[in-house]
Amino acid sequence: MAREHVPVLAGELIDLLAPAPGETAVDCTFGAGGHARLVAERLGPDGELIAIDRDPEAEGRFAALAAELPCRTRFLRAGFAEGLEELREEGVRADLVYLDLGMSSMQIDTRERGFSYSYDAPLDMRMDTTQELTAAELVATWDERALGRLFKEYGDERFSRPIARAIVRARESGPLETTTALVDVITAAVPAPARFAAGHPAKRVFQAIRIAVNDEFGQVDRALPVAWDVLRVDGRFAGISFHSGEDRRVKRFLADLAQGCICPPDFPVCACGRTPQAELLGRGIVPTPGEIADNPRAASARMRAARKLQEGPVA
Template identity: 50%
Template sequence: MEFKHVTVLLEESIDHLLTDPDGTYVDCTLGGAGHSRLLLKRLGPGGKLIAFDQDPAAVKHAQALFAQDQRVQIINRNFVYLEETLKELDVLPVKGILFDLGVSSPQLDEAERGFSYMQDAPLDMRMNSAQALSAEEIVNEWSAQELERIIREYGEERWARRISDFIVNRRAHSRIESTGELVEVIKNAIPAAARREGPHPAKRTFQALRIAVNDELGVLDRTLDQALNCLDAGGRVGVITFHSLEDRLVKQRMQSWLGRCICPPDFPVCRCGAEAKARLVSRKPILPSAEEVDYNPRARSAKLRVAEKL
């Protein structure tokens, strides 16, 4: 597979992240290496880039791309091990850390990965093909209650109960093994009138399964504070999100770094020990331009939030 990917919020993210051209930076989501390439163009000879990706295809692509650049170190690992890995490499503290969350175009477009509801393929959705849990296991072995919960919470799908009931009824006869089979079950579960408006009827359920398979929200939750810990004073962390669940988590965590007192208003003195650890570089999220959305519709829902360590 040729690992091609249109990078979202490319200039904006590097503009906001880069503060010292001779510093060490971390790309936690290497993917097609778009952000890494631009970062390296702007880094000086003393700069260094550490790039993480759990997808062997992304790592192989980047190793070939950056083979001649001694400033790059590629780590084939989930970014949940960020702080541990940077300690092992003895590069702390770093000047900037970037997360570009979600699925890269090659993962969506390569049918056999099972991420897309537009192509029939094995029901997989693993970003790291070495892990055991797949979408096929969740769909066929998790309880109706658990299926309903993840489809409602992670997919924000109003028809979560009907979809989970239809899945359980269908798998009682035979396992659901392909994306095409699952799409048909979802279409049958959602009333025809509801299918006529809005996005593809399977979009929300597929998002929910992908998040559950890869524990995306859990990994992000466990990594954001690590990122702040790893930064030098004045260093920045930038996070590009693609759906409201990720964005809400990032927004709330960055707000918690501001150190605002959460004591009841009738307390005479602060007891919560609130202490500012960071400031917001931009009060509101940075959004893609209309031009970017025109040539890359996948950028439509992207939001970039950036915080600077005090």
């Protein structure tokens, strides 16, 4: 049974975004609705909450929550990049846009989804259960070099090559179709002294496969400029990340928007005419020790936020 979902950095998100009556908020990654509830309660009857999620199970959770909220509500079942594109095409302008990246606790704890190395389940890992690519297919079809690169770049796995080699050899005897089968191969490929030196030996490989199956980094790269376009002037944006690859993307995007003149330092006067489009709201906000004690899964979270100062082209 899935444990109760606890939204990460919830108080900090509300403080920075400051949702107000009558505003429109876009929750790009609805999940279990923890952040959405807190935001929507502050929008009032004249406000609107638009939620996006590609997980089919999220739509039912949204319907149950929407019945309790004081504001108008709307749900889009789509990846957040595609959902934001749809809103932009409709001409929607929002006062608040926020993303809680990665997967929700409910997805981890729903054993049959195959996200966790702690449970025996089909090797699935799809956030959108209607898509074709599964973790089992990825493990069965990617060659050794591609698997090794994936584990290194997306999982920071120092034993990426021997693990990739072991997977390719193991699948010669039959497909790896369950989480336990994959865990056994990974564990055997990791040197004994390192197997439990820094957590479970399969943790980084499972993370890398999940990111690839769901194109999580691609979603972030496509979504960020669209989210900024949807935002009104004086609107607020926030992104919560749990992986350094996601956090780097959000950090670079907002830092570029907040930068003014880019002329060489030896220019006597500005020739580029560039002015900041964003005001950064805090820098890399992390959970308090108390929140981490109450919810250990919050430990790797980091939030970055900004206020939109003016319209302008976004690279």
